[in-house]
Amino acid sequence: MSQLVKNIFRFACFIMLQVFVLNQVPPLHQFITPYLYFLFLLWLPFSTSRIALLFISFAFGFTLDYFMGTPGLHAAPCVLIGYLRPFLINLLISQEGAELNYAEPSIKSLGLAPYSIYALILTFIHHFYLVLLEWLQFGNIVYFIGKVFTTSLVSLLLIFITEMLFFRKQKFRTNTA
Amino acid sequence: MKNIFLFIRRYFTLLLFFILQIVSLVFLVNYNLTQQAAYANIANEVIGRINIQYNNIQSYFYLRETNRQLAEENARLKNLLPSNFETADTARVVRVDSLVKDTLGLQRKFVWLPAKVVNNTVTSQTNYLTLYRGSKQGIAKDMAVIGPNGVVGIVIDVNDNFSRVMSLLHRNSKVSAMLAKNNVTGSVGWDGKDPLYLTLQNIPRSIKVAKGDTVLTSNYSANFPSHIIIGMVDVIAADPSSNSYTIKVKAATNFYSIQYVNVVKNSLWAEQKQLEATPPKNQ
Numbered sequence: 455m456s457q458l459v460k461n462i463f464r465f466a467c468f469i470m471l472q473v474f475v476l477n478q479v480p481p482l483h484q485f486i487t488p489y490l491y492f493l494f495l496l497w498l499p500f501s502t503s504r505i506a507l508l509f510i511s512f513a514f515g516f517t518l519d520y521f522m523g524t525p526g527l528h529a530a531p532c533v534l535i536g537y538l539r540p541f542l543i544n545l546l547i548s549q550e551g552a553e554l555n556y557a558e559p560s561i562k563s564l565g566l567a568p569y570s571i572y573a574l575i576l577t578f579i580h581h582f583y584l585v586l587l588e589w590l591q592f593g594n595i596v597y598f599i600g601k602v603f604t605t606s607l608v609s610l611l612l613i614f615i616t617e618m619l620f621f622r623k624q625k626f627r628t629n630t631a
Numbered sequence: 632m633k634n635i636f637l638f639i640r641r642y643f644t645l646l647l648f649f650i651l652q653i654v655s656l657v658f659l660v661n662y663n664l665t666q667q668a669a670y671a672n673i674a675n676e677v678i679g680r681i682n683i684q685y686n687n688i689q690s691y692f693y694l695r696e697t698n699r700q701l702a703e704e705n706a707r708l709k710n711l712l713p714s715n716f717e718t719a720d721t722a723r724v725v726r727v728d729s730l731v732k733d734t735l736g737l738q739r740k741f742v743w744l745p746a747k748v749v750n751n752t753v754t755s756q757t758n759y760l761t762l763y764r765g766s767k768q769g770i771a772k773d774m775a776v777i778g779p780n781g782v783v784g785i786v787i788d789v790n791d792n793f794s795r796v797m798s799l800l801h802r803n804s805k806v807s808a809m810l811a812k813n814n815v816t817g818s819v820g821w822d823g824k825d826p827l828y829l830t831l832q833n834i835p836r837s838i839k840v841a842k843g844d845t846v847l848t849s850n851y852s853a854n855f856p857s858h859i860i861i862g863m864v865d866v867i868a869a870d871p872s873s874n875s876y877t878i879k880v881k882a883a884t885n886f887y888s889i890q891y892v893n894v895v896k897n898s899l900w901a902e903q904k905q906l907e908a909t910p911p912k913n914q
Contacts, residue, residue: 474685477752477754477755478752478754479754480753480754480887481753481754481825481826484756484823484824484825487754487755504644505643505644505647508644508647508648508651509651511651512651512654512655515655516655519658520678521678522752522755523757523759523795524659524662524757525658525659525662526654526655526656526657526658526659526660526662527655527659529651529654529655529658530652530655530656530659533648533651533652533655534648534652537644537648587656587659588756597823
């Protein structure tokens, strides 16, 4: 499957999963909202240009917003992590040239610890900004802090489960092939 | 001039990032301020279609609950049928008036329009429902939405075939309410904590409130008919900073399983709003 087809398929899957499964889960607590959709942005190929990354993040966030009835609320954090992603990858890439040898960020291409940090930081930034926007409309400081931390934890758990369930086979590409 | 172009080329990604951020925030702020329908046209229609497909499957899981609610409502309505009421005295005959316009001068104020719910959330802080009934079928902005068991919300966006409802479970929702036993009015909102409970505010502390008291829509609400059930008083707390109670109300509507609702149209809405919008002239 080509990268493009695969990512279009993922786009639809992540939106459907978020809207029709995770948003339908009965709320356990005010602080807990299961978010997984932004994993799509974390999985985009290394070769995506930074400008394309911004546009894709915006379109992705906005599609979700249409389903949720909150235009802009998810688009803004998505654009933010889309913008920060290349910097983080540059910092965390462990092997020389891993971004050329593998297609996309994963445990195998980055290594377990750098990939966890990558997921942790982007998840936290995403939720921080998302809850901040929500909090500016209503709410108090306890709500803000509590929701950022618990929602990040739940998201990380979901990312962990997803990585275990859908193990992405990554071919090692040499530059001769 | 050349330097400006060089600057733009050098920092194009950063500038694009800021532009997209600003676009998102403008959408967010505008939508929350005005809740206008600029956003609600084509895309809403597409998403409405997707939601119908999903709802076609999902609604099967709620058939039992929907049936129960409809049966209950039917029983309640059948109890109101004129044939249930008889007079022992045959000198007085009950006649059903078949005239469209009541000769006593009564005129129809509220019209009830049934609608199917095709999308509904309870998990967010800002919950909305989508109804498969739009302006072509007589829905307009600000109409009240009432489920089989009680108040559900208010219509905020309409397009041709769909309408979006701000659920009572929304941090900005407010419905004028009163206690059934003494008609003291307050307002019902939601604190965002538990989808089963609403918050009733502005009930003065001089009023006696007990657990289990019924909370109804008040006479002052323009879009809701009066005496529609909202819920039951559950926990009563005195708000220390003011002279009123903050009352936790168990919602009458089960927001998890709404399948069909009624949209209530107030035919005198425009007239009342027009009068209230003109500044009083009394000197």
